[in-house]
Amino acid sequence: MKRNFMKTIFYTFLLVFGISSCTNLDIKETDSIISEGFQGLADPSSTVDEIINRMRGHYENQANKYALDEVTTDEFLIPTRGTDWGDNGRWRNLHNHEWNEEASDIIDPFNEWNGSQLLASQVLDSRSSPSATNIGEASFLRAYAMYLVLDWFGQVPFRDVTLPSSELPAVLTGTDAVNFIIADLDQAISNLSSLPAGASPGIGAGESDRPSKEAAKYLKAKVLLNKGIYDGSGAFESGDMTQVITLVDEIAGQGYALESMPYYDIFKNTPDSETIWSLGSSVGNRMFNGLHYNSTTIGGGGWNGFSTLAEFYDLFEGDANNNRVDLDLTPLDLQEPRRGGVPNAGLPFTGRDGTTDNGGFEDGSNVGFGFLIGQQYDLDGTALQDRAGAPLAFTRGFVDGSGTPSLINNNEITGIRLMKYGMRFGGFTGHQPVFRYADAYLMKAEAMWRNGGDPLTMVNTLRNLRGATPLGSIDGQGLLDERGRELFGETWRRNDLKRFGQYLRAWEFKPSSEVGNQARLLFPIPAQQLLANPNLVQNCGYPGAEPCN
Numbered sequence: 001m002k003r004n005f006m007k008t009i010f011y012t013f014l015l016v017f018g019i020s021s022c023t024n025l026d027i028k029e030t031d032s033i034i035s036e037g038f039q040g041l042a043d044p045s046s047t048v049d050e051i052i053n054r055m056r057g058h059y060e061n062q063a064n065k066y067a068l069d070e071v072t073t074d075e076f077l078i079p080t081r082g083t084d085w086g087d088n089g090r091w092r093n094l095h096n097h098e099w100n101e102e103a104s105d106i107i108d109p110f111n112e113w114n115g116s117q118l119l120a121s122q123v124l125d126s127r128s129s130p131s132a133t134n135i136g137e138a139s140f141l142r143a144y145a146m147y148l149v150l151d152w153f154g155q156v157p158f159r160d161v162t163l164p165s166s167e168l169p170a171v172l173t174g175t176d177a178v179n180f181i182i183a184d185l186d187q188a189i190s191n192l193s194s195l196p197a198g199a200s201p202g203i204g205a206g207e208s209d210r211p212s213k214e215a216a217k218y219l220k221a222k223v224l225l226n227k228g229i230y231d232g233s234g235a236f237e238s239g240d241m242t243q244v245i246t247l248v249d250e251i252a253g254q255g256y257a258l259e260s261m262p263y264y265d266i267f268k269n270t271p272d273s274e275t276i277w278s279l280g281s282s283v284g285n286r287m288f289n290g291l292h293y294n295s296t297t298i299g300g301g302g303w304n305g306f307s308t309l310a311e312f313y314d315l316f317e318g319d320a321n322n323n324r325v326d327l328d329l330t331p332l333d334l335q336e337p338r339r340g341g342v343p344n345a346g347l348p349f350t351g352r353d354g355t356t357d358n359g360g361f362e363d364g365s366n367v368g369f370g371f372l373i374g375q376q377y378d379l380d381g382t383a384l385q386d387r388a389g390a391p392l393a394f395t396r397g398f399v400d401g402s403g404t405p406s407l408i409n410n411n412e413i414t415g416i417r418l419m420k421y422g423m424r425f426g427g428f429t430g431h432q433p434v435f436r437y438a439d440a441y442l443m444k445a446e447a448m449w450r451n452g453g454d455p456l457t458m459v460n461t462l463r464n465l466r467g468a469t470p471l472g473s474i475d476g477q478g479l480l481d482e483r484g485r486e487l488f489g490e491t492w493r494r495n496d497l498k499r500f501g502q503y504l505r506a507w508e509f510k511p512s513s514e515v516g517n518q519a520r521l522l523f524p525i526p527a528q529q530l531l532a533n534p535n536l537v538q539n540c541g542y543p544g545a546e547p548c549n
Contacts, residue, residue: 038161040127044134047123051116051141052209052279058112059281059432062289062306065113067105068152068523069491071095074312074507075484076418078305079398079410085305092407097504097514101524101542110149110526114157117145121161136191140211143184144219150177150230151495154522157533171535174231181223188216197255197437198271214251215277218435221247225443226499241447248444251276256437258465262329263338264369267421268354269431276435283421284428286489290417291367292392294384295376298364298427307415309508310396312488313339313371315481317468321396323373336468338485340370340419346379347424354425364423372417386412398509407509420489438462438486446479455479462486476500517541518548 041047058065070076071094078091085091093099099106120142123130130138149156156177159169172180188211195212223230224240224247257273259266266272267283284299291302314320318335325331325341335341346361355362361379375393376384384392394416400409421429441462445455459482460470466486471478480500484493497503498521506515514520519541530536530544538545 037165038122038125038127040125040129041122044123044128044130044138047119047128048134048137048141051119051123051138054112054116055141055144056209056279056281058109059279059434060285062285064105064109065148066491067091067094068109069494070489072097072099073493073497073503074309075488075493076306076308077398077407077415077509079307079406079414080408081304081410081412081414086408091305092509095407096510097517097520098511099523101527101538106523107526107528109152110529113145113148117142117149117156118159118161120145121159125161132191133193136188136193136216137211139184140188140192140216140219143181143188143216143223146172146177146181146184147219147223150181151226152523153525154230154539155525155536156180157529157536168533168535171533171537178223178227178230182220185216185220185223189213189220192216194254197257197273209279211277214254214256215435217247217251218276218440221440221443225447226495229499236447236450238451241451244447245444248440251437251440256440258438258441258462260465263466264329264340264420264422266436267431267433268425269429270353274437275433276437276440278431278433280430281432282428282430283432286421286432287367287419287423287427290372290419291423292376292384292394292412292417293387294392296364296367296423296427297358298423304412306418307394307398308371308418310416311507312484313373313396313416315484316371321374323368323371325368329369331467336463336466336485338370338466338468340368340372342368342372342374342376344377345381354429356426362424364425364427367419367423369419369422372419388412405508418489433490436487436490439483439490439492442479442483442486449474449476449479 071078071091077095078085080086080092090103090105093103094105120138122128123134123138124142146156154173156172157169158172158180160167192211192213195214221244224244227240228235228237255273256276259272259274261272266274288299288303290306292304293301295302316336316339318331318339319333322333323335323339323341324333325343327343327345327347329341329343331337331341333341343366346365349355349357349360349362352362357363358379366377366379373394373396375391378384386392390413393413395414396416398405398407398410398414400406441458445458448455448458454474456471456474459474459478462482463470480496480502483496494503504516504518504520506512519539522539524542525536525538530538540546540548
């Protein structure tokens with residue numbers, strides 16, 4: 001292979017076939033990374049499966065996508081506890097908005113999701129002879145990958161697979177990028193089948209990971225809602241907001257609706273009326289990364305890292321310092337059920353679906369849902385201790401050994417922990433809702449508000465179902481707060497904070513020098529990508545780029 005060819009193809013997309021531990025590393029002859037020109041796929045269906053498998057792997061990870069969308073916000077921070085979670089400042093830099101272009105959590109998502117959109121383009125090429133279903137699924141998957149790259153980096157490199165491999169990928173920005181993504185979604189809507197609410201029973205079902213017409217409509221609504229952010233206008237055009245409302249209504253027409261079941265049951269691996277698109281991704285690290293080493297014996301114990309800010313916890317109704325629940329999860333501290341709580345023992349084992357026996361108790365049922373604060377308990381009701389023998393009682397704040405607020409030299413119990421999924425239903429269950437109707441419902445409410453309407457009734461309908469006190473009025477802050485309460489841990493916080501103009505605001509531990517820093521609205525383009533593709537331009541405020549206005 002010619003050396004100059006390798007240089008130009010380098011961009012496709014930096015180890016496309018080796019960027020994930022879940023990726024098949026066997027390189028096929030049709031892969032343009034080793035051929036003198038793409039000539040089509042022999043089996044486009046298997047490539048669609050590969051893209052979905054990759055996305056499933058990405059959603060299992062606590063780093064990369066999850067880190068960019070959650071740890072860079074007020075929802076998550078990871079203090080260094082002794083030698084644990086130091087990682088050369090990796091997690092602190094994300095929360096404090098002090099990342100640079102060499103951060104692996106920035107480099108890897110750029111490679112991973114651009115790699116997925118390249119594979120989708122190969123499926124869509126006529127020489128691959130894709131079926132109508134292939135076209136629908138690949139169009140959706142490409143749109144989703146490009147949407148994430150646009151959201152993170154503000155520009156999307158796109159390789160036209162019909163051109164010679166020596167051609168550098170074009171770069172789509174602003175309106176051009178939005179229009180390309182929407183065109184893909186319109187093609188997906190035309191080619192995909194509808195999936196009525198509750199029809200996908202979760203892991204093990206073939207349609208669990210498959211995109212549907214409703215998933216494409218959801219993503220189109222999401223793109224339109226954020227269009228003014230991506231095109232730089234900052235405007236929320238009335239026509240776009242009307243489309244958002246229409247798309248959500250069409251999704252509801254397939255039976256999708258707010259669930260009346262207990263909030264945390266929505267995230268079990270069972271049918272519900274809210275899950276529009278899910279992936280069979282393990283939820284293990286969503287639980288273990290926050291639990292203390294002694295919180296459970298499942299999986300050898302927790303990892304004692306991820307925590308949340310007290311200010312985010314305080315968005316919810318209830319006692320600021322206590323969040324207890326009865327064994328049946330009935331709130332004991334006047335908290336709304338979405339805040340969850342800590343039981344004082346485990347549940348007796350009765351053979352409920354998805355549960356296992358541990359000494360007569362449902363294993364893991366001593367671990368609460370939602371926000372874990374205060375004393376934690378073992379299955380038999382014994383008060384747990386940390387490894388030093390002190391009470392395992394999670395605190396609101398983060399302090400070092402001298403009691404000074406800090407993200408380093410913390411002990412084992414600082415920080416409130418978040419549990420969206422139930423340890424009692426298995427530590428490695430493979431089911432993560434990605435698109436949920438409650439999100440679409442709140443997008444519709446927001447679109448109504450941005451068009452001058454009053455969505456108070458809509459918001460209170462949701463709050464009533466979730467057991468929260470109805471609001472007397474609603475504004476932008478109220479909508480943002482409600483999205484935080486409903487969607488925490490579901491990778492939308494950064495997106496929401498940007499759209500409501502609050503991503504650059506102050507929060508605990510963010511240095512004052514980073515408050516209002518316009519450069520942090522986007523992540524930097526990785527240096528090696530700039531070298532490989534001169535069509536890319538470094539985002540403002542980063543080394544080698546112009547200052548931000």
